[in-house]
Amino acid sequence: MTLTPGARNAAFAFAVAIALPFIGHNGAFTNFLADAGAFVLLALGLNIVVGFAGLLDLGYAAFFAIGSYAFAMLASPQFGIHLPFWVLLFVASGIAAVFGILLGAPTLRLRGDYLAIVTLGFGEIVPQTFLNLSQFTGGPNGIGSLDQPVFFGLRFGFDVLPYYFLILALIALAVWVANNLRQSRLGRAWMAIREDELAAAHMGINTTTTKLAAFAMGASFSGLAGCAYASKLQLVSPDQFGFNVSVFILAMLVLGGMGNIPGVILGSVLLSALDRFLLPQGTNLLHGFAHALPSGAFSNALGRVDLTNSRFLIYGVILVLMMLFRPEGLIPSGQRKAELHSADLDARAAAAEGELYSEAIR
Amino acid sequence: MELFLQQLINGLSLGGIYALIALGYTMVYGIIELINFAHGDVYTLGTFFSLAILTLLGVSGVVTGPALIAIVLVTIVGAMILCGLTGVIIERLAYRRLRNAPKLAPLITAIGMSFILENLMLYWKGPSPVPFPDLLPKVQFGVGAVTIQAKQVMVILLAVVLMIVLQNFVQNTRLGKAMRATAQDKDAAQLMGIDINTTIALTFLIGSALAGAAGFVSGVYYGSTWFFNGFAAGLKAFTAAVLGGIGNLAGAMLGGFLIGLIEAMTTQFIGDQWANVLVFSILVLVLIFRPSGLLGEALPNKV
Numbered sequence: 311m312t313l314t315p316g317a318r319n320a321a322f323a324f325a326v327a328i329a330l331p332f333i334g335h336n337g338a339f340t341n342f343l344a345d346a347g348a349f350v351l352l353a354l355g356l357n358i359v360v361g362f363a364g365l366l367d368l369g370y371a372a373f374f375a376i377g378s379y380a381f382a383m384l385a386s387p388q389f390g391i392h393l394p395f396w397v398l399l400f401v402a403s404g405i406a407a408v409f410g411i412l413l414g415a416p417t418l419r420l421r422g423d424y425l426a427i428v429t430l431g432f433g434e435i436v437p438q439t440f441l442n443l444s445q446f447t448g449g450p451n452g453i454g455s456l457d458q459p460v461f462f463g464l465r466f467g468f469d470v471l472p473y474y475f476l477i478l479a480l481i482a483l484a485v486w487v488a489n490n491l492r493q494s495r496l497g498r499a500w501m502a503i504r505e506d507e508l509a510a511a512h513m514g515i516n517t518t519t520t521k522l523a524a525f526a527m528g529a530s531f532s533g534l535a536g537c538a539y540a541s542k543l544q545l546v547s548p549d550q551f552g553f554n555v556s557v558f559i560l561a562m563l564v565l566g567g568m569g570n571i572p573g574v575i576l577g578s579v580l581l582s583a584l585d586r587f588l589l590p591q592g593t594n595l596l597h598g599f600a601h602a603l604p605s606g607a608f609s610n611a612l613g614r615v616d617l618t619n620s621r622f623l624i625y626g627v628i629l630v631l632m633m634l635f636r637p638e639g640l641i642p643s644g645q646r647k648a649e650l651h652s653a654d655l656d657a658r659a660a661a662a663e664g665e666l667y668s669e670a671i672r
Numbered sequence: 673m674e675l676f677l678q679q680l681i682n683g684l685s686l687g688g689i690y691a692l693i694a695l696g697y698t699m700v701y702g703i704i705e706l707i708n709f710a711h712g713d714v715y716t717l718g719t720f721f722s723l724a725i726l727t728l729l730g731v732s733g734v735v736t737g738p739a740l741i742a743i744v745l746v747t748i749v750g751a752m753i754l755c756g757l758t759g760v761i762i763e764r765l766a767y768r769r770l771r772n773a774p775k776l777a778p779l780i781t782a783i784g785m786s787f788i789l790e791n792l793m794l795y796w797k798g799p800s801p802v803p804f805p806d807l808l809p810k811v812q813f814g815v816g817a818v819t820i821q822a823k824q825v826m827v828i829l830l831a832v833v834l835m836i837v838l839q840n841f842v843q844n845t846r847l848g849k850a851m852r853a854t855a856q857d858k859d860a861a862q863l864m865g866i867d868i869n870t871t872i873a874l875t876f877l878i879g880s881a882l883a884g885a886a887g888f889v890s891g892v893y894y895g896s897t898w899f900f901n902g903f904a905a906g907l908k909a910f911t912a913a914v915l916g917g918i919g920n921l922a923g924a925m926l927g928g929f930l931i932g933l934i935e936a937m938t939t940q941f942i943g944d945q946w947a948n949v950l951v952f953s954i955l956v957l958v959l960i961f962r963p964s965g966l967l968g969e970a971l972p973n974k975v
Contacts, residue, residue: 366776368783416960422775423707427910428959431952434907442945553903557783564780619794626787630766633781637773 712906
């Protein structure tokens with residue numbers, strides 16, 4: 311069996327991902343991997359909307375919330391409904407997709423930045439509604455003791471490992487779907503719309519259904535992520551799905567490279583690691599450093615710095631710096647690079663384009 | 673009925689604050705078609721700057737007589753200058769380079785800027801609400817059972833006065849004309865000898881200064897603020913700008929007062945936990961059904 315280099319890399323990455331929890335072999339690390347995995351899944355979904363179709367969605371966490379709550383309501387003591395997890399996985403994903411269409415259908419006529427604002431508004435409305443409809447959603451407490459998935463008679467339990475493998479399987483599915491979509495007629499239509507909507511429409515692309523498909527597809531991924539994440543956490547509450555989460559996922563895309571699947575995965579793993587390990591470790595390092603210094607105003611100030619409180623400052627700086635200096639992300643997709651730099655008039659951009667053209671000629 | 677009238681007064685004063693913020697959104701959008709996400713945070717920064725100035729002046733409670741007018745003027749002008757400069761710096765650092773980039777890039781940068789400002793304020797004042805001194809004496813004007821407080825008069829008055837000054841500036845002065853010309857067509861304006869960069873910087877200066885004024889007023893009005901205050905307020909002000917017709921100064925004013933009224937009425941008659949949901953629903957509905965807003969004209973689809 312021969313594999314393309316891309317598939318070979320993907321298989322290798324997947325094998326590494328399977329091996330990872332056994333290398334560290336501690337619960338906290340596996341827990342981190344599972345959470346990071348959920349965000350990879352979310353980022354892959356947002357990438358379809360923003361990266362492929364060029365529609366800026368600032369309320370993406372809303373679909374994550376909808377998926378989570380769909381699962382929580384249908385598999386918990388809340389209403390005494392206990393549907394099987396594997397069915398709900400697709401139900402949650404479907405419900406999220408339906409909401410994607412419900413939001414998209416009336417709003418997709420809007421220009422890019424208006425669409426961003428509408429999605430932002432939607433992203434605010436959804437968690438607030440969950441918060442306020444306490445008779446259905448448990449209000450600020452959310453819904454707890456969610457059902458654990460059962461796999462061929464095997465209950466998942468409280469060990470994070472099976473959840474990690476579940477999320478990994480969903481990521482594999484998502485990568486496969488996203489990759490096939492990108493090369494499909496629909497995927498090329500998305501990119502055509504992203505580059506120039508008017509031209510795409512005149513080439514016979516139905517922009518409305520194409521954009522709706524992107525919204526639905528992106529939302530369905532986050533429905534899957536929501537379902538898996540909620541079952542791992544055994545709890546949903548409205549404060550997990552704020553604007554911060556939407557921007558966190560967007561920052562993953564921006565960092566890694568919008569429109570590029572490996573880039574998006576890299577970006578989400580990097581930011582998750584930054585969030586979970588680098589900031590606390592960095593804080594400890596600073597505190598240790600402050601301790602070693604002779605006591606004074608500076609070392610006192612250093613001792614009080616808590617980098618984990620600055621996480622959103624750091625995401626903000628990442629967004630700004632990446633947009634200013636490397637809008638194509640760490641691992642750029644060729645098309646994206648060309649698009650982001652073609653409008654730039656400086657010589658560097660011209661050179662990048664030249665490179666791209668020579669690539670095309672080759 | 674009295675309840676309704678009371679909420680009308682409350683809504684109008686709330687709306688005055690939104691209107692002042694909305695002017696900045698609408699000006700910036702009008703000239704470079706950017707939703708300046710960081711604008712709401714500049715507004716919160718205005719409250720913090722005002723607080724710093726008041727601390728510097730040694731004011732921590734009610735002031736009366738001519739001293740009150742002097743202190744209010746010094747604080748408000750100081751906050752306006754500091755916020756205006758902040759706006760100019762943000763434009764220079766973050767947005768100018770991206771003026772010709774695809775729309776997505778400056779918008780994402782603006783979100784990043786907003787996060788940066790919020791977290792700088794978090795560092796400055798901490799995560800809990802920061803108290804703001806009661807400057808104005810507790811004077812109330814009663815009409816039947818309806819009371820109007822001094823601070824409410826101040827908000828509405830200030831919003832209207834600044835609005836009139838701004839309208840005059842934009843309509844009648846050379847710089848105002850340059851702004852309008854730049855908003856209409858940057859290239860043509862440049863050919864007419866208008867310095868685009870200066871004009872855009874000026875727009876940010878004025879818009880952010882108005883947010884600074886709103887920040888001072890909101891400090892007096894609410895008696896406290898916190899670092900994250902600008903997010904919701906900014907969104908509501910943006911809703912106001914869209915509702916009135918983005919790019920239209922009078923529209924922003926009208927939208928601001930309407931949003932304030934809607935919020936006050938919702939709080940009173942439906943429940944305050946639904947106020948935000950309702951305002952954002954209005955945003956979504958206006959954008960869908962009348963994206964040009966109440967006073968705006970239909971924008972041609974720029975290709």
